[in-house]
Amino acid sequence: MYQTKLYSLLIVSVVALTGVSAKAQIAPKMKPGLWQIHIEQERNGQKIANSSERMKAHMKDMTPERRKQFEEMMKQRGVDPNATDSLKVCYSQKMVEHGAWSDQFGCKTDFSDRSASSWKWHSVCSSLGYEGNGEAIFSDADNFTIRSSGLVTTEGETVHSKSTKVGKWLSADCGEVKPMDALSGNAQ
Numbered sequence: 528m529y530q531t532k533l534y535s536l537l538i539v540s541v542v543a544l545t546g547v548s549a550k551a552q553i554a555p556k557m558k559p560g561l562w563q564i565h566i567e568q569e570r571n572g573q574k575i576a577n578s579s580e581r582m583k584a585h586m587k588d589m590t591p592e593r594r595k596q597f598e599e600m601m602k603q604r605g606v607d608p609n610a611t612d613s614l615k616v617c618y619s620q621k622m623v624e625h626g627a628w629s630d631q632f633g634c635k636t637d638f639s640d641r642s643a644s645s646w647k648w649h650s651v652c653s654s655l656g657y658e659g660n661g662e663a664i665f666s667d668a669d670n671f672t673i674r675s676s677g678l679v680t681t682e683g684e685t686v687h688s689k690s691t692k693v694g695k696w697l698s699a700d701c702g703e704v705k706p707m708d709a710l711s712g713n714a715q
Contacts, residue, residue: 553641555665559620560699565613569689602705617701656680659688669696 568575575581582601586594633654640647646663659677666672673692678685 553643555623555646555663555671556643556668557618557623557665557671558668558696558699559618559623561697561701561704562616562618562694563613563697564616564692564694566693567691569687571687602703615697615704617704617706619706622706650677657688670694 576584586597589597634650634652634657636648636650638646638648644665647661649658649660651658657677657679659675661673661675663671663673671694673694674690675692676687676689679688680686
């Protein structure tokens with residue numbers, strides 16, 4: 528259960544890069560296309576295996592039918608489930624320019640600073656039991672770094688979660704990975 532919520536939080540963090548409310552939007556310097564995102568995480572001060580390793584371990588115990596469903600679900604959400612030590616995510620031109628994320632996944636996000644080169648925010652994700660702060664630095668159109676820290680409460684246990692996500696643009700062509708804005712109408 529914790530890993531499922533943690534993976535949902537990873538997706539929220541990745542999606543948070545590309546969208547803001549249409550009001551007073553300031554778009555970051557980012558290229559549309561396929562991005563590789565390396566994620567390092569801590570749980571209560573202890574480093575945890577990267578998301579790809581955890582996802583593969585989770586998938587290992589699935590039936591072939593369930594694994595195929597899971598892989599398709601991840602692709603529909605713009606994530607390549609077969610990535611090695613990083614996630615591969617597709618951001619469309621629309622996503623980069625206009626943003627399609629605001630209060631998805633049951634999250635309410637308030638930005639305290641938002642410029643073309645950096646964002647700072649506080650998020651409350653009631654459905655995921657998460658509350659925390661984040662900062663994104665867009666060093667150029669090909670690279671970003673996100674740092675976040677917060678509390679996750681699952682089944683009565685509260686865990687301090689910290690993560691660093693480093694994104695690098697790979698290609699204008701996303702291949703089989705669907706753009707994340709394709710799921711914006713379906714996100715809960």
